[in-house]
Amino acid sequence: MRRLGIASARCLGAAFMFGVVPGVVTAGSVDAGGKTYVNQGLVAVGRIPANQRDALGETFGSGSALAIDQKSWVRDGQGYKGIIYLLPDRGYNVEGTTDYKARVNKLDVHLMPVAPKEKPTDGQEQNGVSASLSGLVLLTDDEGQNMTGLDPDGVRQESGEMPPLPLAANGKISIDAEGIVLMPDGTMFISDEYGPYIYRFSGEGKLLSATQPPKALLPMRKGQLNFSSNNPGPGGAAPDPKDPETGRQNNQGLEGLSMTPDGKYLIALLQSATRQDGGDSASTRHNTRALVYDAADPAHLKLVHEYVVPLPVFKDTEGKTKVAAQSEILALSDQSFLMLARDSNAGYGVKGATSLYRKIDLVDLSKATDIAGSDFDGQKPVAPKGVVDPTVKTATVTPFIDLNDNADLGRFGLHNGEPHDRNDLSEKWESMGIASALDPAAPDDYFLFVGNDNDFLTQNGYQVGAAYKADGGVDVDTMFQVFRVTMPGMKK
Structure with missing residues (x-):
C-alpha cells in the first residue's frame, strides 16, 4: 500500500543484537526445528500487464497477498496449472483513499519452470x-454491503x-486487505491494516466473523478506538492526532497471515512495532509481534x-x-514461518x-x-x-x-538496480504462496x-469511475517470481 516509508534508524545496534543472524543467502539451506529448508533458486518469472482490467472493468493489480487453491493444482504436460486467489489492497490511492470495492481476484495460472540454475530459452x-x-469475489460486510478502501473516520459499534x-464516512466498513488464507471449505481469512483485524469470509465474499487483536495492538487516540x-x-x-498514541502505527497493521500446514493454527504478524513498542519512531520500530491463533473453531479464533x-x-x-x-x-x-521483509522507495516505479x-x-x-495474555x-x-x-526473549x-x-535474476532478464527500467524489480514484493x-x-x-504489489501504477488506469495516469510515466506490471524449494513437513 502507499505511504510505507523506511526512515533511518540511527539508534539501532548491530543486527545480531536483535536476534537476526547476519549473512547473505543466495541459494542454500537453513535449519529450524530440526528440519533443513533448501532454496534451489529461481525457476520461473511471469507478468500481467499494468493496464489489465478486472471483471469490474477497473485496473487490476496489487498482489498484496496470494493463496493457491491446492485442490486445483495438477501436472499439465511438462508444466503445472492451478488457481491463484490474488488479493489487492485498498485501490489506487496516491492522493488519498477512494471508495474502491474490496475484492479478491481469481487467476488461472500455468507454470512452466526451468530446472534450478538453468537459463530459459532466449x-x-x-x-x-x-x-x-x-x-x-466482492467482499461485503455481514449485512451484504460492499466493503470499501476509504480511510475510516468512524466506528461501527x-x-x-x-x-x-x-467505518468510512459513506457508511461502509473499511478494509485495507493485506493477507489471505484459503480454507479447504472455500471460506477465506483476510487480515487488515485498519483494524488490525482478521476477518473470515464465505466463499462468496460475505463477512462471517471478525477477530479483534489484543488491546495492545488496537489504534487508540485520546483514549478512544480510532x-x-x-x-x-x-x-x-x-485524524487528530495524526498518529495513534498506542497500538498499530498508521499503515502498519496485520500485513502477514498464514495457516500452519496441519490446518490447526493461524499466524498473523504486525508489519512493524506498535506505537508503544517503539513504533512511534522509524529508528526504533524493529520489534513487532506475531499472534498465533487456535483455529479449531474458525468462527471464534x-x-x-x-x-x-x-x-x-x-x-x-x-x-x-x-x-x-x-x-x-x-x-x-x-513455531516457525518464512517472512518476506524489504526496504522501501527503491525499484521500478519509484525514484x-x-x-x-x-x-x-x-x-x-x-x-x-510467549507473552500472550500477559501485561504486554x-x-x-x-x-x-x-x-x-x-524478561522477554x-x-x-x-x-x-x-x-x-x-545472478539469479539475470537468468530471467531481471535485475536489482540500474538500469532503472521495467526489468529492475519493482518496489513492493508482498505476497507468497506454495504449491x-x-x-x-x-x-x-x-x-x-x-x-x-504494483500499486496499480499504469498510464491507462481506471478505478472508481475515473481515469488516471501514474506519475513518472511508468507502467508497473503485476509479476510473479517462482522458486523451487525443499520444505520438509509441509504436507498436511
Whole structure:
C-alpha cells in the first residue's frame, strides 16, 4: 500500500543484537526445528500487464497477498496449472483513499519452470508463469454491503458477536486487505491494516466473523478506538492526532497471515512495532509481534501464543542503519514461518533504482518468550523506545532467499538496480504462496510463488469511475517470481 516509508534508524545496534543472524543467502539451506529448508533458486518469472482490467472493468493489480487453491493444482504436460486467489489492497490511492470495492481476484495460472540454475530459452525468460483472470469475489460486510478502501473516520459499534469495526464516512466498513488464507471449505481469512483485524469470509465474499487483536495492538487516540490511517478520502478530515498514541502505527497493521500446514493454527504478524513498542519512531520500530491463533473453531479464533519478532536491519549507502518492515509470512509450523521483509522507495516505479534489503527470512519462535495474555497485551510496552523488556526473549531470524540476487535474476532478464527500467524489480514484493512440485522423487519439493504489489501504477488506469495516469510515466506490471524449494513437513 502507499505511504510505507523506511526512515533511518540511527539508534539501532548491530543486527545480531536483535536476534537476526547476519549473512547473505543466495541459494542454500537453513535449519529450524530440526528440519533443513533448501532454496534451489529461481525457476520461473511471469507478468500481467499494468493496464489489465478486472471483471469490474477497473485496473487490476496489487498482489498484496496470494493463496493457491491446492485442490486445483495438477501436472499439465511438462508444466503445472492451478488457481491463484490474488488479493489487492485498498485501490489506487496516491492522493488519498477512494471508495474502491474490496475484492479478491481469481487467476488461472500455468507454470512452466526451468530446472534450478538453468537459463530459459532466449526470448522466453519471463514467460514461465502465465495467468488469466477467471473470476472475482466482492467482499461485503455481514449485512451484504460492499466493503470499501476509504480511510475510516468512524466506528461501527459492537453488535452481537461482531466487535467494533472501522467505518468510512459513506457508511461502509473499511478494509485495507493485506493477507489471505484459503480454507479447504472455500471460506477465506483476510487480515487488515485498519483494524488490525482478521476477518473470515464465505466463499462468496460475505463477512462471517471478525477477530479483534489484543488491546495492545488496537489504534487508540485520546483514549478512544480510532481506525484512521491518516489517509482521508475526498473531502475527508485528517485524524487528530495524526498518529495513534498506542497500538498499530498508521499503515502498519496485520500485513502477514498464514495457516500452519496441519490446518490447526493461524499466524498473523504486525508489519512493524506498535506505537508503544517503539513504533512511534522509524529508528526504533524493529520489534513487532506475531499472534498465533487456535483455529479449531474458525468462527471464534483463540489467541494461544504471542511472540516478539525482531525485524531485519541493514545499512544504507551512507552507513545509516535502517529497518526492513515485513510484507508477508508463510507458516511452516506453529513455531516457525518464512517472512518476506524489504526496504522501501527503491525499484521500478519509484525514484530509487537499487533495493538494499529484499529477503525471505526464516523466523524461529521455539525459544522465544510467549507473552500472550500477559501485561504486554494491555498498557505495558514490551519494547519501550525499541528496547525489549529484559524478561522477554525474541524470536530468531535467519536469511533464506535473497530476492535481490542479481545472478539469479539475470537468468530471467531481471535485475536489482540500474538500469532503472521495467526489468529492475519493482518496489513492493508482498505476497507468497506454495504449491507442490508433485515430484515422487522429491516429495518435499515445492514451488514458492512470490508476487508484487504494483500499486496499480499504469498510464491507462481506471478505478472508481475515473481515469488516471501514474506519475513518472511508468507502467508497473503485476509479476510473479517462482522458486523451487525443499520444505520438509509441509504436507498436511
